Amino acid sequence: GIQVEQSPPDLILQEGANSTLRCNFSDSVNNLQWFHQNPWGQLINLFYIPSGTKQNGRLSATTVATERYSLLYISSSQTTDSGVYFCAVPPTNAGNMLTFGGGTRLMVKP
Amino acid sequence: DAGVIQSPRHEVTEMGQEVTLRCKPISGHDYLFWYRQTMMRGLELLIYFNNNVPIDDSGMPEDRFSAKMPNASFSTLKIQPSEPRDSAVYFCASRKWGRTEAFFGQGTRLTVV
Secondary structure (H helix, E strand, C coil), X not given: CCCEEEECCEEEEECCCXXXXXXXXXXXXXXXXXXXXXXXXXXXXXXXXXXXXXXXXXXEEEEXXXXXXXXXXXXXCCHHHCEEEEEEECCCCCCCCCEECCCEXXXXXX | CCCCXXXXXXXXXXXXXXXXXXXXXXXXXXXXEEEEEECCCEEEEEEEEECCEEEECCCCCXXXXXXXXXXXXXXXXXXXXXXXXXXXXXXXXXXXXXXXXXXXXCCEXXXXX
């Protein structure tokens, strides 16, 4: 099945700093999602981004499907950004479910 | 829409007892997924349904696990008998047909003692 690798596994930032999280996948995909799991365990949809670039406030994401990676940018980080960030893709190009990466655990310090 | 609704939010049970987790998907969604999250294995798919029909249950760990979707607005995941190693957070998710995003419920944190 498809392999999804996220980096870095852990990240500590000072409030106000910017960061880039990376998601590499081993096969072509037609679906990619980024999620934020907050400290209460909720999985919150950030982006549905099979290709191209999207922005939502301080967050933006870019997927380069031909090169099999996606990037999540967090600018001017806040303590509320803390948590785990997951990317997820279908296990095959025709798959209906999502295979999750191992996540990037982010801690933003005040 | 209220989103995907799961109940209970927390469940503590004794080993050997039956546990039933419940999920109400977003209205109009064709697919429903059950995931389990543990520290060791991360988020893994257990089973998914399309139009109430189980499509892929290869992720269900053992015969002790079973899932049903009697109608488009309700699904259950049952563990009988439960064991301590079943302790995890169980998520339900749903999405519409096509290249659409999946939405997750708030999860059920199960502790088997």
